[in-house]
């Protein structure tokens with residue numbers, strides 16, 4: 001059944017992006033979607049928040065030297081709202097993000113993350129703020145995410161988190177490549193199609 | 201858990217099996233594709249040596265990158281040309297019907313599907329575009345998907361999806377004059393929040409919905425996603441069937457209409473259906489809405505004052521402060537009188553024939569303010585043609601509007617239609633996110649098309665009801 005790598009944990013340095021309702025247009029502005037592959041999207045992650053109108057570097061964690069090899073993104077609520085563009089998680093992943101911890105996520109966005117094998121982890125809002133503060137005071141320190149046990153560990157502390165059950169199972173068992181999963185029963189699909197009134 | 205709703209019925213009849221991860225495998229009745237989110241998916245299936253499983257259930261058009269002034273090929277923008285060419289070759293190779301710019305059927309994918317009768321009640325419809333929720337207006341289960349899922353659908357005509365909760369939104373009362381469906385949905389999002397619908401599908405019902413045209417229902421379902429709901433729908437009724445009857449699909453084959461009618465009637469939510477929760481809203485209290493911020497939930501009625509972030513729940517405060525700084529407004533101010541530079545009538549929310557007709561009534565015989573760049577971008581080639589047959593184009597042009605070719609245009613500014621610098625735009629689109637209309641300093645104020653028309657004339661946000 002397994003069709004993709006098992007992802008049971010993620011370990012890496014944290015990077016905090018503060019603010020709720022961070023939409024996909026902020027994660028990657030539409031004008032950078034004009035390409036027929038996802039290659040090279042990493043450099044456009046948070047592009048308009050990182051680079052000013054005159055090309056100057058703005059104050060943004062993704063620009064900050066201290067976070068250049070961070071891989072665990074920590075965000076607030078309703079992250080990834082807006083468009084269905086998979087370019088958003090693609091850009092983050094290609095920048096180097098391996099997992100995202102947040103208070104809540106827009107649904108299409110988290111589904112898109114799963115399809116890339118990027119876990120999205122939900123945590124209490126107060127705990128998120130604490131973690132973001134800790135990251136800002138301790139850049140370069142590691143965060144451990146235990147996907148099997150739904151826990152994170154940092155600063156010698158363990159905190160319970162939530163991963164939607166279908167995502168958790170898919171990651172842990174290595175069945176997040178849905179194409180392989182869905183392609184295994186073409187006859188059954190055909191039969192159902194035959195029963196749907198509007199399909200000729 | 202919900203029971204006996206349209207959502208439950210359509211879900212169950214399209215469910216192939218439960219997957220090992222707990223999600224369901226759902227059959228997809230209609231797959232719509234456009235040029236931005238599909239090329240990577242075609243690339244992926246090609247890489248894996250797979251083929252498109254059910255090309256006859258897939259329809260393509262081009263909308264996001266298409267120029268709305270000069271569509272001669274090659275397009276002036278190389279990247280746009282490349283995306284267009286890629287869609288042409290992908291659809292040709294896979295034998296997928298493509299409504300291209302010379303077909304007379306091209307337009308925004310969510311305008312094209314319904315107007316051609318591709319969108320029907322009781323279907324499962326997906327598209328790599330979040331506003332696929334629009335098609336729910338016909339009683340279809342329609343949701344936006346990511347590119348990996350497009351790959352799944354191309355390869356198998358199915359997707360893996362978890363079941364959601366169903367919230368009924370009961371809409372009562374009567375809309376006042378020049379208060380529109382757009383104002384209803386902006387009010388709903390304002391009350392339930394931009395993330396209020398996460399994990400839910402919205403069923404819109406009640407007397408006000410029954411009275412609403414298909415176009416109005418589409419505007420509401422369209423913006424379900426702005427409220428965090430992946431899908432929204434309206435139970436099909438006589439209004440729906442009337443619309444379907446007049447489409448090509450059923451004009452060509454009226455027998456098919458009779459054949460399908462019993463199915464359409466059977467999927468309506470039962471009288472005693474169970475919902476996960478119910479939210480009520482009274483149309484009598486709604487006035488024309490405008491946004492003051494940078495999310496669609498940050499809206500007020502035109503005669504209300506801009507709210508004070510300090511009076512909001514903590515989770516909304518910081519985003520409200522950020523938004524007010526960006527928009528350069530302060531708590532207690534009016535939005536009425538806010539100066540605009542651009543007026544945009546278009547997008548899959550509000551670019552259908554009835555939207556243009558209503559806007560025309562406001563514009564007729566008046567002149568666009570000399571400080572304003574105003575444009576109308578019809579949602580499809582058919583809308584454009586129909587509007588021209590009625591002479592709407594002349595009314596807009598005489599008033600000083602630009603009359604463009606069909607496409608997404610300034611809704612997301614992937615073509616040359618963009619805000620410049622910190623321009624403020626009265627827009628009939630669905631998203632006021634920072635940078636959405638092409639300039640990161642640009643300011644977008646969402647409202648109905650009649651409100652955009654009024655603002656275009658006066659040069660500032662105006663209560664359309666005071667103009668007539």
Ligand code: SF4
Pocket residue numbers: 263264308309310329331547548549607608611612629630
């Ligand atoms: S009009 Fe705007 S919202 Fe609609 S499909 Fe086009 S870009 Fe998306």
